[in-house]
Structures are given as C-alpha cells and as structure tokens.
Amino acid sequence: MIPFKLSNELIAQVAAHIENKKDSLLLELLEEVHYADIAEIIDELNLEEATYIIKLLDSEKTSDILTEVDDDVREKILENLSAKEIAEEIDELDTDDAADIISELPDERKQEVILELEDREHAKEIVELLRYDEDSAGGLMAKELVKVNENWNVLTCVKEMRKQAEEVTRVHSIYVVDDDDILKGRLSLKDLLTTSTRTNISDVYIPKVDYVNINDKAEDVAKVMSKYDLEAIPVVDEMKRLVGRITIDDIVDVIREEAEKDYQLAAGITQDVEADDSIWELTRARLPWLFLGLLGGIGAAAIMEGFEGMISKYAILFFFTPLIAAMAGNVGVQSSAIIVQGLANDDLKGSIKNRLIKEMLLATLNGIALAIILFIVVLIWKDSFLAALAISVSLIIVIIVAGIIGTFIPLFLDKRGIDPAIATGPFITTSNDIFGILIYFMIAKLIIGI
Amino acid sequence: MIPFKLSNELIAQVAAHIENKKDSLLLELLEEVHYADIAEIIDELNLEEATYIIKLLDSEKTSDILTEVDDDVREKILENLSAKEIAEEIDELDTDDAADIISELPDERKQEVILELEDREHAKEIVELLRYDEDSAGGLMAKELVKVNENWNVLTCVKEMRKQAEEVTRVHSIYVVDDDDILKGRLSLKDLLTTSTRTNISDVYIPKVDYVNINDKAEDVAKVMSKYDLEAIPVVDEMKRLVGRITIDDIVDVIREEAEKDYQLAAGITQDVEADDSIWELTRARLPWLFLGLLGGIGAAAIMEGFEGMISKYAILFFFTPLIAAMAGNVGVQSSAIIVQGLANDDLKGSIKNRLIKEMLLATLNGIALAIILFIVVLIWKDSFLAALAISVSLIIVIIVAGIIGTFIPLFLDKRGIDPAIATGPFITTSNDIFGILIYFMIAKLIIGI
Numbered sequence: 001m002i003p004f005k006l007s008n009e010l011i012a013q014v015a016a017h018i019e020n021k022k023d024s025l026l027l028e029l030l031e032e033v034h035y036a037d038i039a040e041i042i043d044e045l046n047l048e049e050a051t052y053i054i055k056l057l058d059s060e061k062t063s064d065i066l067t068e069v070d071d072d073v074r075e076k077i078l079e080n081l082s083a084k085e086i087a088e089e090i091d092e093l094d095t096d097d098a099a100d101i102i103s104e105l106p107d108e109r110k111q112e113v114i115l116e117l118e119d120r121e122h123a124k125e126i127v128e129l130l131r132y133d134e135d136s137a138g139g140l141m142a143k144e145l146v147k148v149n150e151n152w153n154v155l156t157c158v159k160e161m162r163k164q165a166e167e168v169t170r171v172h173s174i175y176v177v178d179d180d181d182i183l184k185g186r187l188s189l190k191d192l193l194t195t196s197t198r199t200n201i202s203d204v205y206i207p208k209v210d211y212v213n214i215n216d217k218a219e220d221v222a223k224v225m226s227k228y229d230l231e232a233i234p235v236v237d238e239m240k241r242l243v244g245r246i247t248i249d250d251i252v253d254v255i256r257e258e259a260e261k262d263y264q265l266a267a268g269i270t271q272d273v274e275a276d277d278s279i280w281e282l283t284r285a286r287l288p289w290l291f292l293g294l295l296g297g298i299g300a301a302a303i304m305e306g307f308e309g310m311i312s313k314y315a316i317l318f319f320f321t322p323l324i325a326a327m328a329g330n331v332g333v334q335s336s337a338i339i340v341q342g343l344a345n346d347d348l349k350g351s352i353k354n355r356l357i358k359e360m361l362l363a364t365l366n367g368i369a370l371a372i373i374l375f376i377v378v379l380i381w382k383d384s385f386l387a388a389l390a391i392s393v394s395l396i397i398v399i400i401v402a403g404i405i406g407t408f409i410p411l412f413l414d415k416r417g418i419d420p421a422i423a424t425g426p427f428i429t430t431s432n433d434i435f436g437i438l439i440y441f442m443i444a445k446l447i448i449g450i
Numbered sequence: 451m452i453p454f455k456l457s458n459e460l461i462a463q464v465a466a467h468i469e470n471k472k473d474s475l476l477l478e479l480l481e482e483v484h485y486a487d488i489a490e491i492i493d494e495l496n497l498e499e500a501t502y503i504i505k506l507l508d509s510e511k512t513s514d515i516l517t518e519v520d521d522d523v524r525e526k527i528l529e530n531l532s533a534k535e536i537a538e539e540i541d542e543l544d545t546d547d548a549a550d551i552i553s554e555l556p557d558e559r560k561q562e563v564i565l566e567l568e569d570r571e572h573a574k575e576i577v578e579l580l581r582y583d584e585d586s587a588g589g590l591m592a593k594e595l596v597k598v599n600e601n602w603n604v605l606t607c608v609k610e611m612r613k614q615a616e617e618v619t620r621v622h623s624i625y626v627v628d629d630d631d632i633l634k635g636r637l638s639l640k641d642l643l644t645t646s647t648r649t650n651i652s653d654v655y656i657p658k659v660d661y662v663n664i665n666d667k668a669e670d671v672a673k674v675m676s677k678y679d680l681e682a683i684p685v686v687d688e689m690k691r692l693v694g695r696i697t698i699d700d701i702v703d704v705i706r707e708e709a710e711k712d713y714q715l716a717a718g719i720t721q722d723v724e725a726d727d728s729i730w731e732l733t734r735a736r737l738p739w740l741f742l743g744l745l746g747g748i749g750a751a752a753i754m755e756g757f758e759g760m761i762s763k764y765a766i767l768f769f770f771t772p773l774i775a776a777m778a779g780n781v782g783v784q785s786s787a788i789i790v791q792g793l794a795n796d797d798l799k800g801s802i803k804n805r806l807i808k809e810m811l812l813a814t815l816n817g818i819a820l821a822i823i824l825f826i827v828v829l830i831w832k833d834s835f836l837a838a839l840a841i842s843v844s845l846i847i848v849i850i851v852a853g854i855i856g857t858f859i860p861l862f863l864d865k866r867g868i869d870p871a872i873a874t875g876p877f878i879t880t881s882n883d884i885f886g887i888l889i890y891f892m893i894a895k896l897i898i899g900i
Contacts, residue, residue, distance in 0.1 A: 036677050162644055189639045194612055227486050229699040248698050249679040259709030266716050267787030268780050275792035279812050286784050287816050293780045294820050297773020304769040315761055318768045319754040322775040323747020330718050330743045330876055334736050337717030342725035362729050366737050370744050426780055
C-alpha cells in the first residue's frame with residue numbers, strides 16, 4: 001500500500017479547486033481518498049474551504065470525515081451548517097459517533113438537530129446515549145449490534161441477522177438474548193456458517209460471554225478488553241439487559257488518550273494540547289506548572305538565605321545546590337513514574353510498606369554509588385574532607401527521601417481517588433527540590449558544625 | 451460481569467492445593483478461570499508451583515497462559531520443561547505467539563523444540579516467522595488467515611473457508627488471491643452470508659484492500675490500523691503475495707508498549723522495567739540517568755565557582771540558582787514533550803523554523819509573566835533594584851533558550867533517525883540546567899557590572 005502522505009502541493013491543489021469552484025475536479029481528486037485522510041486535508045484548510053468540501057461531498061463520506069477532524073475544526077464547521085445539514089450528517093453515522101458529535105453542540109442546537117433527524121429509531125437511540133457519561137461504558141458504546149432470541153432456530157436467526165447486519169458496520173459476535181432482552185450468551189458468525197439451519201439457537205450458543213456494565217469506567221473497559229484480547233464487548237444495564245456494544249477501535253482511542261494524558265502530566269502540561277494549538281492554549285497548559293516551579297524556587301532561595309552564615313567559609317555548599325535539587329527531582333520522578341505505571345496496569349501487588357522499603361533500599365544503593373563519585377570529585381577539587389563528606393552524605397539522604405516521597409505520593413493520591421499521574425511532573429520535582437535543599441543544608445551544617 | 455480480582459487468599463489456596471497435590475481440587479478451582487487470570491496467579495507463585503500448574507493443566511490452556519505470564523517467569527518455566535513439553539505447548543498456539551515464544555529460547559533449544567513440533571506445516575510457518583525482525587510487520591503477523599481464490603464461486607469458497615476457519619481463531623475478512631497468491635481484494639463474512647452460492651468470487655470481492663508490507667515498521671502498522679480503524683490487515687511480501695495478517699489485539703500491545711517506553715524515557719528510566727522487577731534491574735534502568743544528572747550538577751558547580759567573585763555582594767544570585775535550573779528544566783521538558791508527542795502522532799506540519807519562532811514567542815510570553823512576579827518578590831525581599839532586575843531578566847532569557855533547546859533537540863534527533871523521546875527526560879533537564887545557570891550568571895554579571 002502506498003501510504004497517504006499529506007503534502008503542501010495537495011492542499012494547495014484542493015484550495016485552488018475550491019477557489020475556482022472546480023467541483024468535478026475536486027470530486028475526482030478526493031474520490032479515492034480515505035475519509036481519515038480527507039480529514040487531515042481539512043484540518044489544514046481555512047474554515048470557508050473546509051465548509052465548502054463538507055457541503056460538496058456526499059454526506060455518507062462527510063459524516064465520517066467529521067468524526068476524524070480536529071475537535072476545534074469540527075466545532076467551527078458545525079457552526080457554519082444549518083441544523084438540517086448537521087442532521088443529514090448524523091443520520092449517516094453509527095449511534096456512538098452520532099452521540100459524540102451531538103454532545104459537542106450548544107444545548108439549543110442539540111435539540112434542533114435531533115428534531116431534524118430523519119430516522120426516528122436512530123434518533124431515540126442517540127438520545128439514550130446522550131444520557132451517559134462520556135468516560136463510561138455507556139458513553140463508549142454503540143446501539144448497533146446483532147442480537148437473536150434464544151428461542152429461534154439457526155434459519156430464523158440468519159434471516160433476522162441479515163436484516164440487522166445491514167445497519168452494523170462490523171459483526172463480531174451475535175448476541176443471544178431471552179424474551180426480556182437479557183443477555184444469555186453469544187454465537188460467532190463462524191459457528192453459524194458451520195451449523196445446520198434447523199438447529200435451535202439455545203442448543204448452540206456459548207453461554208459464557210464477557211460483558212461490562214453500563215456504568216463501568218472507560219478505563220476499566222479498556223483494561224478488560226485488552227487483557228482478554230476482546231474485539232467487541234456487550235454492554236448490559238442494571239437488569240442485565242443488552243443495551244449496546246463497545247468495539248476495540250474505540251478502546252484504542254481510550255488507551256491512546258490515557259497514555260497521552262499521563263505523558264503530558266509527567267512533562268508538566270495540563271489539558272489536552274497539541275503542538276499545533278494556539279500560543280494562548282499552550283500557555284494556559286504550561287504556565288500554571290511553571291508558576292508552581294517559581295514558587296518552589298523562591299522557597300529554595302528562602303531556605304538558602306537561612307544558611308547564609310556558611311557562605312563565607314563554605315561557598316562550595318552553595319555551588320552544589322543545583323546538583324542536589326536535580327538529583328532529588330530526578331529520583332522523585334523516576335520512582336513516582338514507576339508507581340504510576342504500575343497502578344495504571346494494575347500491576348502493583350504487596351503492601352505500601354513493602355514498596356517503601358524496597359524503594360529505600362534502591363535509593364540507598366543508587367545514592368551510595370553516586371555519593372562515592374561525588375565525594376572523590378569534591379575532595380580532589382576543594383581538598384576539604386569536611387565539605388566532601390557533608391555534600392556526599394547529604395546526597396545519600398536526599399536521594400532516599402526523594403525516593404520515598406516519589407513512591408508515597410502517587411500511592412497516597414491513588415488511595416484518595418485522585419489521578420496519581422499528577423504526582424509525576426513538576427509537582428514532585430518542586431516539592432523534592434525544596435525538601436532536598438533543606439535536608440542538604442541541615443545535614444551539611446550538622447557535619448561541618450557551624 | 452464480576453471482574454476477576456487476584457486475592458492473596460486465592461494464591462494461598464492454589465499454593466496449598468499444590469503442596470498437598472490436590473490435583474482434582476486445583477483443576478476444579480481453575481477450570482472457570484480465564485487464562486489471562488491464571489497467568490496473573492502464576493506470576494505470584496514460585497517456580498516449582500508455577501511449573502506444577504503448567505504441567506497439570508491441559509496444554510490447550512497452558513499454551514495461552516504462557517503467552518500472558520511475565521517474560522522472566524516464562525523464561526524460567528520453559529527452562530524447567532523438556533523440549534518435547536515446550537513443543538506440545540507451541541503446537542497449540544497461533545503461529546505469531548508460537549514464534550514469539552520460540553524466539554526467546556536459547557539457540558540450541560530453539561532447534562530442539564522445532565524438531566519436536568508435531569504439525570510440520572505449522573512448524574514451517576513458525577520458522578518462516580522467526581526470520582522477521584520483531585518490530586516489523588513480519589514480526590507481528592500470524593500465518594493463520596482465510597484466503598480464497600478469485601476464480602472460485604461462493605459455494606466452493608464457503609466450503610474451503612470452513613476448513614480453513616477451524617485453524618483461525620477469529621475471521622475478520624476473507625482475503626482474495628489469484629493463482630500466484632497475489633492479494634487481489636477482500637470479502638467480508640457478512641457479504642458471504644448475503645450472496646447466492648453460485649456467484650463467482652471475482653464478481654463480488656472488494657478490490658480495494660488496505661495492506662502493509664512485510665518490512666514495514668510495527669509502529670507504522672499501528673498508525674495505519676488505528677487511523678483507518680482496521681481490525682485486521684493483510685501483510686504482503688515484496689511480490690505482493692499474501693503472507694500473513696496482523697490483528698488489532700497485537701496492535702493494542704504495540705501502542706501500549708510504545709506509550710510506556712516514551713513515558714519511562716521522559717521520567718529518566720531506560721529499559722522496560724516494572725515496579726515489581728528486582729532492585730538490581732531497577733538500578734540498571736535508573737542509575738545511568740542519575741549519573742548524567744550528577745555530571746550536570748558538577749558542571750553547574752564549576753560554572754558557579756567561576757562567578758564566585760560576586761558572592762560577597764550578591765549572595766542572593768546564588769540563592770536563586772535552583773529556581774533558574776528548575777525553570778530551565780521544566781520549560782525544556784514541556785516543549786520537548788509536545789514535540790515528541792506531535793512526532794509520534796504525525797501531527798507536526800510546517801517548518802522547523804516556524805516551530806522555533808512559535809516556541810520563542812510562547813517562551814517569551816511565559817517568561818515575562820513569571821519574571822514580573824519574581825522581580826516584585828526580589829525587590830520587596832532584598833530591596834535591591836539591580837539584583838531584582840538581573841534575576842528577572844535572566845529568567846526570561848533562560849526560559850527562551852530552554853524552550854528553543856527543548857524544541858530543537860527532538861526535531862534534530864528525529865531527522866537523524868534517533869528516537870526523539872530520549873530528549874524528554876534527564877538529558878534535556880541536565881543540559882538545560884547547565885546552560886540555564888551559565889546564561890543566568892553571565893547576564894547577571896552584565897547587568898550588575900562586576
């Protein structure tokens with residue numbers, strides 16, 4: 001496959017065709033292009049051009065394009081469309097994508113669009129999906145699925161399925177329900193192909209079926225599906241009635257977003273920003289953490305001033321504060337990141353106490369190795385045994401404390417129900433900087449004895 | 451669904467049954483447990499207990515269990531099994547999982563195991579897969595797939611499919627090939643169910659089919675599959691012959707691993723470690739980065755010594771070095787993380803120059819905001835206009851330089867074909883610490899004039 005590559009030439013060509021209103025050339029140019037690729041093109045066009053394309057192409061294609069363009073691009077394009085035009089797009093979409101798009105609209109428009117939807121059954125299902133929290137199984141699921149009654153035989157089942165399957169993009173499993181719509185089991189398409197048409201469904205279905213509850217968290221659904229390698233999972237309500245299904249492609253998005261969020265938090269970036277966002281959005285995501293760092297730095301300066309008396313004889317102590325702060329920060333980030341990742345993967349076993357003891361051992365080991373090097377460097381450089389001893393002993397203690405803080409804080413946050421990932425970034429670096437410098441000077445003072 | 455929860459009681463119970471050799475109780479206890487959950491239990495047992503379970507349970511189940519246990523647990527269990535026992539496990543696995551496990555064995559054992567494999571066709575396919583780099587499409591793919599000849603009709607096709615489908619866990623698409631095995635297109639199971647049996651395959655197949663080449667990188671396959679929401683993709687060789695297929699569950703693992711690796715690098719952890727790894731492994735993953743930080747800190751100390759002359763009159767400058775270093779580090783990590791993420795998502799458009807200009811603007815904006823606060827704090831605290839000016843002006847410059855370095859380095863590494871993610875962690879923090887402190891003192895000296 002020659003992968004699609006977005007080029008400036010292509011974008012320029014599309015823009016030129018739009019300007020000259022060469023609709024047929026435009027249609028020809030875009031005909032063979034996948035909707036996900038057209039979405040990339042649209043992300044690069046201005047709003048008028050983008051709207052032009054959405055209005056020009058068939059809504060079967062544009063509806064899919066709209067699900068793939070950047071959130072802010074979609075918001076602006078939808079502002080440019082009438083409620084009826086939006087409804088035409090929505091009519092083409094599966095219920096989950098439809099609900100996602102409608103939920104982004106301003107409240108009054110939501111209702112206008114829903115009223116304009118042609119397929120009333122579809123509309124009802126979308127309205128139902130709008131009720132659920134977007135981070136829950138209900139918010140992820142689609143209403144499109146293939147279900148059969150346990151009392152049917154294979155022939156009825158195949159007939160019914162053909163009808164239902166037209167609505168469903170991909171059939172993974174056929175779900176078996178009883179007369180009350182309660183999930184009883186599943187059938188695979190493969191089984192259906194290999195069973196005689198007279199057989200009763202109740203004789204062939206697999207009663208063991210994994211499912212999630214409508215209120216389960218999206219993150220937990222992702223864990224279940226990826227742990228058990230599921231490609232689709234049925235969703236049941238409080239009465240165990242089959243209400244929808246979640247497919248793996250939505251879960252891939254959940255996993256990606258989860259990973260990106262953790263990564264950004266570790267790097268000191270709040271909110272979901274991208275390199276191409278505006279300077280204003282990027283500032284809002286970055287400045288608060290920098291401000292926290294500023295406060296930490298002022299705190300560190302205040303601590304150092306408290307030990308100003310040592311500066312005339314032991315200026316060298318002050319020269320090593322960046323080293324101490326950096327080590328405290330690095331160790332804190334390392335240990336917190338490992339804990340956060342362990343929590344995310346449900347990999348942590350054993351008690352908090354054991355974990356702290358292990359981190360202490362590890363930090364002591366690392367600390368001693370680094371302190372020996374530092375001791376030799378300072379001794380050779382300054383020829384002061386006391387200074388070298390003070391700096392390297394404090395380094396060991398600082399590393400141990402930083403490791404303990406880095407291990408404890410995410411575990412503590414997690415127990416409190418707070419996302420532990422916030423503990424990996426500037427939060428831990430800043431607090432470790434301050435603690436590190438304080439401990440450093442206290443121990444140095446003790447050893448040197450001024 | 452009541453999700454499986456690994457409890458200490460369950461592990462103790464399993465261990466007790468093993469000790470008392472209560473095989474039937476053990477079989478009963480584990481019968482309803484999913485293999486992925488049994489793998490979690492085994493990860494907690496000691497080697498003898500783990501081997502006992504593997505030898506006790508049916509190889510249909512244990513083969514799947516072996517694919518799910520921790521790498522080091524698997525390695526030890528396999529050491530405890532004979533080549534014949536391993537071959538029995540391998541015989542049960544799909545070719546991709548089989549090849550993954552065999553590739554972990556020591557070279558001489560590899561051959562022993564392969565010779566013991568019962569199904570010679572299967573063995574040949576596994577040997578073929580062993581040839582490919584594990585980070586390529588060839589390394590991810592399985593040989594199990596359903597393919598039909600374009601010259602068949604639907605009836606022949608269904609018959610052939612039934613035969614092939616027994617070998618294939620999940621049928622996503624039926625691939626259509628010509629007499630030379632060259633990929634021509636695909637058919638969906640759904641289409642097959644809704645087409646008359648007399649129809650020729652060549653009349654109904656969809657000629658447009660996404661595929662990847664056998665040498666494509668795993669990361670790129672993940673991008674294609676998640677961009678186009680594919681659940682399976684065929685793999686072709688250099689002659690466009692169909693040689694295998696990759697399913698989405700393998701891609702989920704690629705995405706997870708990719709994200710974890712980037713996250714760990716950002717946190718200053720090399721290698722793939724987990725919280726439960728040994729202290730020795732964790733040290734190896736963490737110490738090199740800390741050593742880098744140590745070198746950086748010694749460099750910073752040397753720079754500060756060069757400006758020792760200012761210490762008597764402007765000790766305050768030295769108190770703010772941790773702040774300067776922290777800000778330089780934070781800004782560097784923020785900007786590099788955004789670039790690394792943009793590169794990973796193929797989201798970066800526009801030239802490097804434009805990106806640097808944007809980061810400069812952003813850094814200037816953030817820098818000025820923070821510098822104003824710092825200026826006021828220092829002025830009130832020390833009542834020295836010159837010191838306040840020197841510290842806050844240098845803060846602005848340091849932030850701008852840190853932003854530029856953080857933007858430039860990952861872009862540069864990426865152009866050179868080096869993973870830019872290594873630029874997000876201690877590497878960028880350390881270099882920014884040194885540059886930051888150097889710039890800080892140079893500018894302060896210039897402003898204060900000593």
